[in-house]
Amino acid sequence: MAKVAFIGLGVMGYPMAGHLRVKGQHEVTVYNRTTTKAEKWAEHYSGSFRQTPREAAEGCDVVFCCVGNDDDLRAVTTGPDGAFHGMKKSAVFVDHTTASSEVAQELAAVAKESGFSFLDAPVSGGQAGAENGVLTIMVGGDEEAYDTAKPIMDCYGKKIGLMGPSGAGQQTKMVNQICIAGLLQGLSEGIHFAEKAGLDLEKVIGAISGGAAQSWQMENRWETMRDGHYEHGFAVDWMRKDLNICLKTAGEIGARLPVTALVDQFYAEVQAMGGGRWDTSSLLARMKKADN
Template identity: 65%
Template sequence: MAKVGFLGLGVMGYPMAGHLAAKDHEVTVYNRTSAKAQAWAEAHQGGYAATPREASEGCDFVMSCVGNDDDLRSVCLGPDGAFAGMKKGAIFVDHTTVSAKVTRELAEAAAAFGIGYVDAPVSGGQAGAENGVLSVMCGGTEADFAAAEPVMAAYGKIVKLLGAVGMGQTAKMCNQICIAGLMQGLSEALHLAEKSGLDGEALVEVISGGAAGSWQMINRHKTMLADEYNHGFAVDWMRKDLAICLATADEVGASLPVTALVDQFYKDVQKMGGGRWDTSSLMKRLKAFE
């Protein structure tokens, strides 16, 4: 079993760190709100630290799951950052959804400390984190991945290396593009059904088993039909991710017209006061714009 530091105890990080403890890893956590770190430590018989550096000292692996590029830099760099406390040969594993640019920047900084780096964003939402069945898409060297994969398996249903550092984040962008497009299509289908007098539940029962079926359809149609949007990944976070998608597309010369359009639809949702609604709230936008 490994000695592990875990930085960031949000809706994803808190249960992920718990799965590591359940697998008998020796886990020390850090969170910007120290009371949450202390509560986690009491619940899971682990340790907690006042700084990322303290949480990382002596660890074989340090995992992070924070908010954005700047949050990730803040827990990695500086005298109180994780890199300053990690021993040579240790591996930093980042589960945050951030840009490939900051990933490559921090991987280079880690190398200067003699530290390995794996970018490993996750998909599966809060339920996937709580149930330990996340999809983990990774970028890094084969050696660093091979060392870290058994640890990530504590909360990953599938953990796969997709290429060099940064490729994990690129894969996560592809994941978010698929979700955005599917959510808009599902919203339009359910909206048309309602306006036409077609029973939405009956519709989904029929079409979900065919080519139109998706995770979003199975897991979100009931709440969408009930006009409830507090059951998943927030619009504010999706817009952060789609901004990375669109910036990456500009860098590599890719065309993402549907993604750009749906991003603007999510902007409309934010203007409606729905920044914390889940991503299926595109349907609420359709109703508002009737």
């Protein structure tokens, strides 16, 4: 049992913090920008909440965080009343935000100077993975800090690995998003083709999902895509944020991502359709709109 804090109670952070309290039986203090949500969490899970990230972090062995982007992360760490101002020596700060590798390296350096550790640890698995405690966690940072934090992350992580030094976790998440973007466009085109050809889509998916075309997206999204149901899952707005990070980093390291750049523009079209909060599988909706 450890004394931990969790900063950011969005659709991911709320259940992740809950697993720390229920499954891990840890002493958990939370902070959220909207205090009412922190109060609700504390009441539901018999935990506690604080009014600032700094207060939440004070005295904790490990502090977890899951916010929106680089600017949000800086605000809750090094900003006024940020968690870094309350971290004790030898503690570990674990950031689950999908952010840039640059901000991970920046904050890791600040943490080191202050006598504690920083791990960039973005996650994959979506809201369902967070709620069910089966997330994949890609970690960058020092092995000693990783060894300290991993047993606690086991509360909500199914597959957890140290990818390399600071920034490597975020870069691995970029690979994840690059692969998903191309896969979803391919799945959208496949479903579109099957429907245009007059095929029985259920039979098609049944035939190909057991072979080389199989994917999590195919098995879990083909029915909702067929039905035009996208009010769930990982939002297009967040995917575009992630892909912009991928494309910016690709330019810096000399990697070529032509398909990713194209799919990013397709997602921009989905946003223009009013689908910013739709699931990323809504690429098919763009194709169907073009038919009308």
